[in-house]
Amino acid sequence: MLSLRTRIFLSMIVLIVVASFLLASISIIQFKTEAKEYHQERLERKENAVKEHINYVLSTTTYPLKTQNLDLIFKDKIHELAQIHKIEINIYSLDGKLLKSSKESFAVDKIAPPIPEYILKLVRSSIEKRFVDIKTIDGVKNRSSYSLIKDEKFKPLGILNLPYLEDDGYYDNELNTFLIRLSQVYSFMLIVAFALAYFLSTYITKSLKTISDRLEETNLDQKNEKIVLEANSKEVNFLIKAYNGMVDKLETSAIKLAQSEREEAWREMAKQVAHEIKNPLTPMRLTVQSFQRKFDPNDPDVKQKMNDYSETLIQQIDTMTSVASAFSNFASMPAQQNETLNVVEVVELALDIFNEDYISFEKEEEEIISKMDRTQLIRVITNLVKNATQAIPESQFQKSIIVTVKRRNNNVEIAVKDNGIGIQKQDIGRIFEPKFTTKTSGMGLGLGIIKNIIENYKGTITFESTYGKGTTFRVSLPITNS
Numbered sequence: 311m312l313s314l315r316t317r318i319f320l321s322m323i324v325l326i327v328v329a330s331f332l333l334a335s336i337s338i339i340q341f342k343t344e345a346k347e348y349h350q351e352r353l354e355r356k357e358n359a360v361k362e363h364i365n366y367v368l369s370t371t372t373y374p375l376k377t378q379n380l381d382l383i384f385k386d387k388i389h390e391l392a393q394i395h396k397i398e399i400n401i402y403s404l405d406g407k408l409l410k411s412s413k414e415s416f417a418v419d420k421i422a423p424p425i426p427e428y429i430l431k432l433v434r435s436s437i438e439k440r441f442v443d444i445k446t447i448d449g450v451k452n453r454s455s456y457s458l459i460k461d462e463k464f465k466p467l468g469i470l471n472l473p474y475l476e477d478d479g480y481y482d483n484e485l486n487t488f489l490i491r492l493s494q495v496y497s498f499m500l501i502v503a504f505a506l507a508y509f510l511s512t513y514i515t516k517s518l519k520t521i522s523d524r525l526e527e528t529n530l531d532q533k534n535e536k537i538v539l540e541a542n543s544k545e546v547n548f549l550i551k552a553y554n555g556m557v558d559k560l561e562t563s564a565i566k567l568a569q570s571e572r573e574e575a576w577r578e579m580a581k582q583v584a585h586e587i588k589n590p591l592t593p594m595r596l597t598v599q600s601f602q603r604k605f606d607p608n609d610p611d612v613k614q615k616m617n618d619y620s621e622t623l624i625q626q627i628d629t630m631t632s633v634a635s636a637f638s639n640f641a642s643m644p645a646q647q648n649e650t651l652n653v654v655e656v657v658e659l660a661l662d663i664f665n666e667d668y669i670s671f672e673k674e675e676e677e678i679i680s681k682m683d684r685t686q687l688i689r690v691i692t693n694l695v696k697n698a699t700q701a702i703p704e705s706q707f708q709k710s711i712i713v714t715v716k717r718r719n720n721n722v723e724i725a726v727k728d729n730g731i732g733i734q735k736q737d738i739g740r741i742f743e744p745k746f747t748t749k750t751s752g753m754g755l756g757l758g759i760i761k762n763i764i765e766n767y768k769g770t771i772t773f774e775s776t777y778g779k780g781t782t783f784r785v786s787l788p789i790t791n792s
Contacts, residue, residue, distance in 0.1 A: 326503045330496040337488060349453065353442070353474045356397050357455050360472060363391055364459060368467075375461040380468050381409045388412050400471040401459070406430050409468060425469065429456055433469065450475065591630075597622050650791070653678045653687070653722050654715050660691040661713060666699060668709040674716040680789045682767060690760045694726040694783050697757070701730030701781060720789050721769075727782040733775040741773065760785075 367387050373379040380401055384391075392399045392412035399412040406425035432441040433456050440457040453474040459467045601619050606612065654673050661671055691713070698711045712727045733741065742761050764771045767787050775781035 323500075323503060326496075326500060330492070330499075334489060334492060337492065341488070349474070350442075353453055353455055353472070356395055356474070357440075357457060357470075357472055360391060360395050360397070360399060361457065361459075361470065363394070364470065367391075368459075368461060375465075375467060377403055377409075377467050380459070384410045398473045400473070402469040402471060404466055404468060406469070425456065425471070430469075433458065591626075647683050647685070648681050649684060650679065650681050651684055651687075653680050653682075653724075653787075656684055656687055657691050657713065657715050657724060660688040661695065663692065664695060664699070666709070666711070669695065669699075669711045669713065672712060672714040674714075678715065678717055678722050678789065679791065680722060680787070681791060682787065686763045690763055690785060691724070691726075693757070693760050694785070698726050698728035698730065698781070698783075701728055701732075703731060706730075717789075718786065721786045722789055724785045724787075725782055727780065729780040732777040732779055732781050733773075734777050738775065742771075 364384075367383065368375060371383045373383050380403075384401055388399055388401065388410050389412055400408060401410040402425055403409055406427070406429075408424070429441060429443060433439060438457075440455065443454045443456065445452050445454075455470075455472045455474065457470050459470050461467055597619060601615075605615075609615065654675060654677060658671055658673075661669060695711065695713065702709045702711075706729075708729070710727075710729045712725075714723075714725045714727075716723050716725075742757050761771055764785055764787065767790075769785065769787040771783065771785050773781055773783045
């Protein structure tokens with residue numbers, strides 16, 4: 311599909327070419343019309359002049375004005391008339407037989423052809439008693455006028471014939487000269503039009519290109535810039551105004567949507583926290599009630615029972631404490647304290663807190679220097695490794711967790727691979743939901759927290775999992791040195 315600028319450019323060029331073609335066509339028609347009118351008028355002028363001269367000869371002759379005397383009357387005069395008016399003259403009888411001709415004697419046929427009968431009828435029936443026969447011979451148009459010769463009493467004596475050969479050489483030369491000049495002018499105009507059409511189409515589409523680029527960049531989850539541009543086109547200005555208005559409405563909608571999503575998230579979080587707190591409260595209540603009913607100070611095992619009672623309460627209190635800590639960590643993410651550090655060293659350091667001997671560390675380089683928050687990076691690693699250890703059943707004979715660090719272009723990639731139970735297909739799309747967990751305990755906030763940390767650094771976290779074989783989480787963070 312052609313671009314708008316190309317279509318505007320081609321349209322202007324086609325318009326100029328069509329205009330030049332129409333002008334040339336009209337000019338040719340005009341020249342031909344003028345030539346036709348010129349020959350018609352010229353033949354009429356010559357015919358009138360010859361007839362006036364013939365009438366003068368007839369008025370001064372001593373021969374009786376009869377048809378059979380026309381040969382004698384114009385015996386010497388016809389050549390004089392032809393020389394004066396520079397035209398061939400033929401005089402016929404009323405029945406169409408040639409009586410006298412200005413042609414040389416050797417050029418006149420011994421038996422000259424008579425005037426065709428249809429021409430005689432047309433001459434007699436016309437109001438002006440005149441007819442012009444037009445024929446094209448060898449591409450050349452020949453005119454031949456036939457009119458009655460009358461005496462002073464308007465009695466017909468014969469028929470005057472004036473053959474006229476149209477010479478369009480002058481008009482042809484003028485037409486050719488005009489067309490050459492026209493082609494030169496339009497060639498120059500076409501060159502100018504090419505340049506004008508290119509710059510005009512570029513100017514017109516420049517504003518549209520800006521609007522198109524901004525529309526492609528427009529997104530609900532980001533702050534969209536308005537178009538600061540004043541175009542000469544009223545329609546383009548309306549389009550820019552409409553786009554800027556849309557940006558304002560989009561920003562308002564995004565704020566409302568974000569607020570609504572936050573409120574909904576907090577409502578769901580509050581429900582989850584309440585549910586997680588109620589879980590330990592129920593066994594605590596039952597334990598206290600049982601202690602009230604069965605407590606006997608004189609029981610010899612009273613000390614052991616007190617210890618069992620205390621341990622039960624402490625376990626449930628610890629559960630409530632972990633719930634509160636997880637919620638606190640998710641609700642209030644500390645500000646980033648970025649520092650220049652060796653990512654390889656920090657990841658290896660984060661693994662030192664784990665005692666499992668099946669956790670291994672692999673690295674392609676000794677140093678990958680970047681600038682980020684050490685505490686948040688350690689949190690990401692420990693959370694992923696902790697999830698990996700919990701994904702491997704206690705009863706599994708061979709356990710393996712491999713943590714690797716490598717450089718990928720301008721990113722550092724950290725992978726945590728385990729051979730645990732993996733993730734079921736129906737749970738894959740919910741892994742990063744704040745309240746979702748596949749474990750029997752916990753609130754499911756860990757992956758939500760580290761995803762938030764990673765995205766704050768413009769990074770990504772992905773995973774691959776095969777149920778029954780294991781899972782690999784990959785974290786990609788940009789390497790930032792400044």
